[in-house]
Amino acid sequence: MLPFFTNPYPDELMYSAIARYHFYSGNIDFKDTLEEVFQSRTVIPSVEIGSHFSVLVEQFGSNYSVESLLAKHTIYPFYAPFLSKNRQKELLHDVQGDGKGLYIRLGMVAGGICKKDWLCYCPECAANDIDQYGEPYIHREHQLQGIDFCAHHELKLKKYPVDPSKQSRIEFIRFDKRSLNLSMIQEVEPKEFEAIQIALAKKAYQLLQVPIDRFSRESINHKYRVLLREHKLITTSNRVRQNELYKAFKSKFQKDF
Incomplete structure (x- = not known):
């Protein structure tokens, strides 16, 4: 011990x-x-x-x-x-x-569409951590693939200026407050894109709080099928209308996003 x-x-x-x-x-x-x-x-x-x-x-x-x-x-x-x-x-x-x-x-190896190859942080979270604990640390929610905003402060995440791929495989990278950019000034993003990204970040954070044994693919699959049926996106033989689902998904998010 x-x-x-x-x-x-x-x-x-x-x-x-x-x-x-x-x-x-x-x-x-x-x-x-x-x-x-x-x-x-x-x-x-x-x-x-x-x-x-x-x-x-x-x-x-x-x-x-x-x-x-x-x-x-x-x-x-x-x-x-x-x-x-x-x-x-x-x-x-x-x-x-x-x-x-x-x-x-x-499935993280096969589906690396939004894979992050760097460590991220929210400047306001980091500033609060320094005030409360005397040091910043790596928040798990900020490392999620496809999540680019902080769910709490609605700020775009920043990259920590140490490239993990250029470090030793056995090295642990610790956040050093001297290397953090705590400026709250944000890059200009299209407002409609920013709103979607913040909403996704909030949903992702909610997922992190769910007990790990509460749901499974079996129960989630059932819930999805109920919703698909409500939107007439599933046939009487329980097959998903994939073309219609694809069109519905595309209409929900702008092409550039």
């Missing part, structure tokens, strides 16, 4: 908490941090979710569980409702071990 650990802040990614531990422990070599936290020098850090949670729980003590870490300090709840019950069980098993196949199960 670790003699101390930098307990995660509200909605902080586990990755970020470990990055802070590395900083406060005084370790120079990231492999030393890996060994202390994971009892292994070969773990590859992952920003969005992570792995070896069973070891983490042993190291942190009785205040944490695999489920609580997964639910409160990873982006997993964003995907959980859309996974089958069986896939949810497989993923829970994945994160307790080495996490191999984890992102394939989530």
Whole structure:
């Protein structure tokens, strides 16, 4: 068990908490941090979710569980409702071990349309964190794919000026307030696009707060079909009218968006 650990802040990614531990422990070599936290020098850090949670729980003590870490300090709840019950069980098993196949199960590897290759932050959230906690940290909601605005302050997210792809694979990036741009001045965006992006950010944040075992693909699929039937987008034989659904979707969002 670790003699101390930098307990995660509200909605902080586990990755970020470990990055802070590395900083406060005084370790120079990231492999030393890996060994202390994971009892292994070969773990590859992952920003969005992570792995070896069973070891983490042993190291942190009785205040944490695999489920609580997964639910409160990873982006997993964003995907959980859309996974089958069986896939949810497989993923829970994945994160307790080495996490191999984890992102394939989530579909993140195949569908990287909006994949972020950088760490993001909201300047107002960061300023508030510095005031309240004395330091900024990585909020999980700001790392969600396809989300470019803060759900709380309705500001466009900024990129942290450290490119993860240019760092060592075992390095944990910690937000340094000296590297943050806390200006609230925003780039000019079309108002109708901005409104949609803010609405999506708010919905995404709501998903993060849903208990990870409340919904599954089976129940969500049923709800979708009820809604499709209400909009006459499904046939009497329970087949989706895909062309009509496609046209309806296109009419909802402007082409440029």
